[in-house]
Amino acid sequence: MEPISDISYKLFTLVKDRDKLINSTQLHNPIVLNTFKEVGEAWLKNSINETHKLMIHSVVDYIHEQLHIGHWSSVPLLTKKAFYASSFLKAVVLLQLDNSAETLREALKCLDLGILLGAPIESDNELLTDAAKCINEKLRVIDVNEIVTERNQKRKRDLNCPKFDVLNGVEVVSRSLPTLELFMKEFYNCQVPVKIQDSINHWPAIHKWPDVTYILGIAGNRTVPIEIGSQYSDENWSQKLMPLSEFVKTYYLGDCDTIGYLAQHNLLDQIPELKNDICIPEYCVTSRDGCDEEATLEINAWFGPKGTISSLHFDPKDNLLAQVYGTKLVILFSPQDTQYLYTHSDQMLCNTSQVNPIKPDLEQFPEFTKAKMMKCLLEAGEMLYIPPKWWHYVVALEKSFSVNFWWT
Amino acid sequence: MKVWYSGFNLYNQFHISREHIVNDFSVFKYGTIQNLVFSHTYIAAQNANTITFYGRVSSNLSIQEVRNISQIAAVDNITYILYNDGTIKKVDTASGEITDVPNFLQTENPGTSDYITKIACGSKMNVAVSYNNDVYNIPNKIEYNGKRVKDVASGHEHCLILDNYGNVYSFGNGLRGQLGHGALENLMNPTLIDALAGVKINKIAAGGWHSCAVSDSGDLYTWGWNRNGQLAVPTRDPSVFATPQLINFQNDDYNVNNVACGSNHTVILVGSQVYGAGWNKYKQLGSISNENIYEFKLLKNFCFDEILSVTCGPWCTAVITK
Numbered sequence: 001m002e003p004i005s006d007i008s009y010k011l012f013t014l015v016k017d018r019d020k021l022i023n024s025t026q027l028h029n030p031i032v033l034n035t036f037k038e039v040g041e042a043w044l045k046n047s048i049n050e051t052h053k054l055m056i057h058s059v060v061d062y063i064h065e066q067l068h069i070g071h072w073s074s075v076p077l078l079t080k081k082a083f084y085a086s087s088f089l090k091a092v093v094l095l096q097l098d099n100s101a102e103t104l105r106e107a108l109k110c111l112d113l114g115i116l117l118g119a120p121i122e123s124d125n126e127l128l129t130d131a132a133k134c135i136n137e138k139l140r141v142i143d144v145n146e147i148v149t150e151r152n153q154k155r156k157r158d159l160n161c162p163k164f165d166v167l168n169g170v171e172v173v174s175r176s177l178p179t180l181e182l183f184m185k186e187f188y189n190c191q192v193p194v195k196i197q198d199s200i201n202h203w204p205a206i207h208k209w210p211d212v213t214y215i216l217g218i219a220g221n222r223t224v225p226i227e228i229g230s231q232y233s234d235e236n237w238s239q240k241l242m243p244l245s246e247f248v249k250t251y252y253l254g255d256c257d258t259i260g261y262l263a264q265h266n267l268l269d270q271i272p273e274l275k276n277d278i279c280i281p282e283y284c285v286t287s288r289d290g291c292d293e294e295a296t297l298e299i300n301a302w303f304g305p306k307g308t309i310s311s312l313h314f315d316p317k318d319n320l321l322a323q324v325y326g327t328k329l330v331i332l333f334s335p336q337d338t339q340y341l342y343t344h345s346d347q348m349l350c351n352t353s354q355v356n357p358i359k360p361d362l363e364q365f366p367e368f369t370k371a372k373m374m375k376c377l378l379e380a381g382e383m384l385y386i387p388p389k390w391w392h393y394v395v396a397l398e399k400s401f402s403v404n405f406w407w408t
Numbered sequence: 409m410k411v412w413y414s415g416f417n418l419y420n421q422f423h424i425s426r427e428h429i430v431n432d433f434s435v436f437k438y439g440t441i442q443n444l445v446f447s448h449t450y451i452a453a454q455n456a457n458t459i460t461f462y463g464r465v466s467s468n469l470s471i472q473e474v475r476n477i478s479q480i481a482a483v484d485n486i487t488y489i490l491y492n493d494g495t496i497k498k499v500d501t502a503s504g505e506i507t508d509v510p511n512f513l514q515t516e517n518p519g520t521s522d523y524i525t526k527i528a529c530g531s532k533m534n535v536a537v538s539y540n541n542d543v544y545n546i547p548n549k550i551e552y553n554g555k556r557v558k559d560v561a562s563g564h565e566h567c568l569i570l571d572n573y574g575n576v577y578s579f580g581n582g583l584r585g586q587l588g589h590g591a592l593e594n595l596m597n598p599t600l601i602d603a604l605a606g607v608k609i610n611k612i613a614a615g616g617w618h619s620c621a622v623s624d625s626g627d628l629y630t631w632g633w634n635r636n637g638q639l640a641v642p643t644r645d646p647s648v649f650a651t652p653q654l655i656n657f658q659n660d661d662y663n664v665n666n667v668a669c670g671s672n673h674t675v676i677l678v679g680s681q682v683y684g685a686g687w688n689k690y691k692q693l694g695s696i697s698n699e700n701i702y703e704f705k706l707l708k709n710f711c712f713d714e715i716l717s718v719t720c721g722p723w724c725t726a727v728i729t730k
Contacts, residue, residue: 030502065564
């Protein structure tokens with residue numbers, strides 16, 4: 001291990017504008033803000049001591065509480081930025097005082113929380129991802145073999161899922177590498193789903209990611225959000241933050257009774273190295289007539305064992321679901337069938353149906369038979385276009401990694 | 409009056425201790441005090457018409473009033489002062505600026521007079537109750553149909569009301585189950601918690617995102633966010649309980665006398681013993697080493713002192729004895 005000053009000096013040099021980092025941060029509570037600045041100044045003067053450690057802990061914990069007051073979308077941007085800046089400061093303070101592997105892990109977790117819950121500051125918008133990469137490289141000696149040799153999935157998980165061929169419903173049409181023009185004319189403009197083949201086979205991810213040791217090497221030490229429970233509409237569903245290696249060990253390779261799913265997480269922005277393994281499909285640069293809004297693209301990772309389920313629901317955006325490895329079964333309904341799909345009354349689940357389309361309870365939901373079901377078996381290297389507001393239910397038939405693109 | 413303190417002390421708010429974290433219920437004798445409130449960065453003590461601040465506040469901030477003070481409340485760097493005549497002042501303890509809270513009373517019958525008798529403050533909402541039993545989410549009057557308000561408690565973004573008949577009402581943000589109605593919905597107006605109907609409640613307390621109630625027969629109910637064990641329920645999953653949970657401990661043979669909540673911790677008084685559960689990173693639960701405590705643990709036995717009350721700041725606990 002390198003001497004103490006080394007890693008904290010490396011992080012020090014990563015900051016583009018140290019003065020802005022310390023002095024542009026704002027917070028509604030001036031006393032806590034002063035505590036942040038006091039620690040920042042001590043860091044710049046290289047005079048960090050144990051008191052500063054307690055101070056920055058309390059600042060991060062205080063802002064962490066503020067981030068949980070009110071709905072996430074109503075939390076002021078300045079509070080999220082303050083969390084970003086103070087997470088960095090906490091990591092460097094910890095590393096200035098100690099550089100044991102345990103502290104490196106604590107600092108990395110702190111940076112990941114800053115990435116997950118904070119908002120980048122303008123003067124240094126890649127600071128936390130760069131700093132996390134830097135610490136991760138020192139930690140990379142994670143014992144991948146220890147995790148991977150524990151392949152003890154003895155029990156086969158019964159999916160209770162009928163074979164694709166005997167499932168009701170019309171199969172979604174497939175096109176091999178359609179031109180952008182064809183995609184727009186036949187599918188995007190008239191909002192019809194389509195399975196696109198042969199368009200992502202060149203992604204490095206297609207051959208790199210199936211090897212879980214590759215993912216663990218890059219991301220094993222990183223903290224990620226994991227959904228626990230079979231589907232988000234269930235009562236006992238919850239979300240936990242844990243190192244990716246723990247997720248892989250317990251839920252992905254292990255034979256845990258409960259399903260764990262790294263779902264709808266912006267993993268590729270958290271760990272930009274993984275972003276190099278994919279390419280953004282040209283199909284998701286299209287935009288609709290009369291839509292003046294600036295185009296936005298959101299990329300999410302979906303990584304999990306066999307049996308992960310996304311309940312029947314719809315999203316407001318255009319969606320391309322790209323299957324990197326594993327097979328997923330997708331059931332679709334057009335927005336016109338909404339009246340037959342028994343939407344949840346709870347305001348938080350108002351885009352979610354109560355029906356399980358694989359095994360519908362027709363006594364409880366008799367109208368469901370009137371809905372026109374579509375089905376798609378999505379295999380490695382294929383992409384499914386799901387138009388806005390189309391209902392979809394997704395189940396992983398085996399271990400799976402998907403990336404989806406939402407755009408407007 | 410003695411105050412036994414444990415918890416966060418970075419700003420020397422518990423001024424007799426030089427430690428940044430007080431972990432042993434250190435004691436200080438305050439003299440006579442009517443109101444003692446705890447914020448993140450200071451403690452405010454009110455005696456008659458004087459308020460003294462301890463901790464990090466604007467230099468020379470001290471308040472000496474002509475009018476009689478009825479209550480004080482603190483959240484972050486703001487302290488609210490409620491006077492006997494029902495008017496409210498707002499003190500920015502960081503800048504020292506003191507302003508009047510504009511009158512927000514809405515009396516339905518002209519000519520009848522009304523005034524504020526009680527306030528409760530949270531990060532997102534400040535609640536006031538009037539002599540005529542109207543309830544305000546300051547400055548708006550809200551619809552309250554319960555009996556006379558006995559007590560009101562605010563969390564970060566929710567509020568509990570206890571009426572004279574022992575009914576509990578809740579409103580505000582319910583995303584973490586803190587309203588106790590089963591759903592995670594937000595409610596504008598105080599709504600009776602059905603799950604506690606039929607149980608006469610004597611005491612209520614609101615934490616950051618959790619709620620507690622003690623019944624006439626000494627049973628404790630908790631609900632809301634259990635991230636750090638603050639609900640003292642026997643399981644760690646799920647992290648949210650959206651209906652009141654009856655807490656069993658010590659083989660059920662106990663009588664809870666009082667309850668208080670910090671941001672993420674809960675303390676109860678059982679006879680002369682103080683128990684606590686929840687977040688303990690800043691030793692808000694005393695000398696126990698764990699960062700989170702998932703079931704009630706004995707914090708201290710006060711068999712030689714008469715306990716007047718237990719109270720919490722966001723990250724601290726204080727026991728007040730004679």
